[in-house]
Amino acid sequence: QVQLVESGGGLVQAGGSLILSCRVSGRTLDWYTIGWFRQAPGKEREGVSTSRRRDSTAYYADSVEGRFTIRRDNAKNTGYLQMNDLKPEDTAVYYCAAAKVDPNGNSWYWRDLYDDWGQGTQVTVSS
Numbered sequence: 001q002v003q004l005v006e007s008g009g010g011l012v013q014a015g016g017s018l019i020l021s022c023r024v025s026g027r028t029l030d031w032y033t034i035g036w037f038r039q040a041p042g043k044e045r046e047g048v049s050t051s052r053r054r055d056s057t058a059y060y061a062d063s064v065e066g067r068f069t070i071r072r073d074n075a076k077n078t079g080y081l082q083m084n085d086l087k088p089e090d091t092a093v094y095y096c097a098a099a100k101v102d103p104n105g106n107s108w109y110w111r112d113l114y115d116d117w118g119q120g121t122q123v124t125v126s127s
Contacts, residue, residue, distance in 0.1 A: 009121030047109025
């Protein structure tokens, strides 16, 4: 079993930036597809972005395309989510998750694909 720990959340003004990190332990990151999900109060957890393990292909939700960038550093066993031009609607708890499969553009946001989840980090964007 792999363990995931997120960090980097916080309070930021609209238009600002944050970098979230997801430290993986228990197994090397190259075994896993790494995804970022978020959950706002009263809403379902939704997919934000995923980096596929096989070739690091990145997928993004339409709402963050062009503003967020996912990347992975397998040597450091850490995944990252660079978030720019943040908006109040980005406010949520952000979770990283690991999957042992290679999703495609139609499946990367399926929560059931991901076997392991972090505890989450709060991101709050003020207007």
